[in-house]
Amino acid sequence: xxxxxxxxxxxxxxxxxxxxxxxxxxxxxxxxxxxxxxxxxxxxxxxxxxxxxxxxxxxxxxxxxxxxxxxxxxxxxxxxxxxxxxxxxxxxxxxxxxxxxxxxxxxxxxxxxxxxxxxxxxxxxxxxxxxxxxxxxxxxxxxxxxxxxxxxxxxxxxxxxxxxxxxxxxxxxxxxxxxxxxxxx
Numbered sequence: 001x002x003x004x005x006x007x008x009x010x011x012x013x014x015x016x017x018x019x020x021x022x023x024x025x026x027x028x029x030x031x032x033x034x035x036x037x038x039x040x041x042x043x044x045x046x047x048x049x050x051x052x053x054x055x056x057x058x059x060x061x062x063x064x065x066x067x068x069x070x071x072x073x074x075x076x077x078x079x080x081x082x083x084x085x086x087x088x089x090x091x092x093x094x095x096x097x098x099x100x101x102x103x104x105x106x107x108x109x110x111x112x113x114x115x116x117x118x119x120x121x122x123x124x125x126x127x128x129x130x131x132x133x134x135x136x137x138x139x140x141x142x143x144x145x146x147x148x149x150x151x152x153x154x155x156x157x158x159x160x161x162x163x164x165x166x167x168x169x170x171x172x173x174x175x176x177x178x179x180x181x182x183x184x185x
Contacts, residue, residue, distance in 0.1 A: 002123055002171045009173060014099055014124075018092040029086050032063045032078070039074045040067040045087060050104035051111045053124045058096040060104055061087035088127050100176040101126030102164035109157065120164045128183040131163040 002010070036044030046064040049057045063084040065075025078084040091097040097104065104110075104125030113120060126132075135141070135156060142148040142156075167175075 001119065001169060006171065006173075007123070010098060010124075010176070011095065013173070013176075014092050014097075015095075017099065018089050022089050022093060025086055025089060028083075029063075029089075032083060032086065035074065036064045036078070039072050040064050042067065049107060050125065051107060051109070051121070052096055052104060053121065055111050055121050057107070058091070058104075060097075061090055063087060085127065092127065096124070098124040098126045100128055100167075100179045102129055102160075102167070103132050113161070117161050117165065119168050120161065123168055128179060129164065130167055130179060131160040133179065133182050134163065135160065 033044035038044075042064060044064050046062045047059040048062070050060040052058045063078055063086065065071055065078050065084050067075075071079065075084070088097060092099060101123050102110070102120050102125055110120055138156065142152055145151040
């Protein structure tokens, strides 16, 4: 399990890397917010409650990709390229998220964990994780299922919980770096 000293190292890394990346990507984020505002005819920055460390809710930031309940062509490009997640650098900078950790879930999933599975709530949620790398095509996988909601709850969610517990129980800085490299590649 990640101890307090390791959490401080992780936080320092997150803070300085997010600061550096925000300096580089803030102009791109602002352009994407503007373009998404024009595309969706709504403010281009999307905020949504997610479950964070210790089960506390926070507002995750993303570029808006949907209009009228469907994903726009631009939105699909932003999702496929993961550019819609660039604003999460701000969440990382302010300490609501980490670069690597279990992905932040909507209410009704991680906040409902019981027993040993609640270890997932002891760390900040991440921009990426071993589970998110494995399930990078989750939307496609779910679209191929007869009952996608059931498959998500009975197969994918259970596997993600297992992988997230393994990540936390075997955390190391080098594993985080490796996960970041795999995510970028």
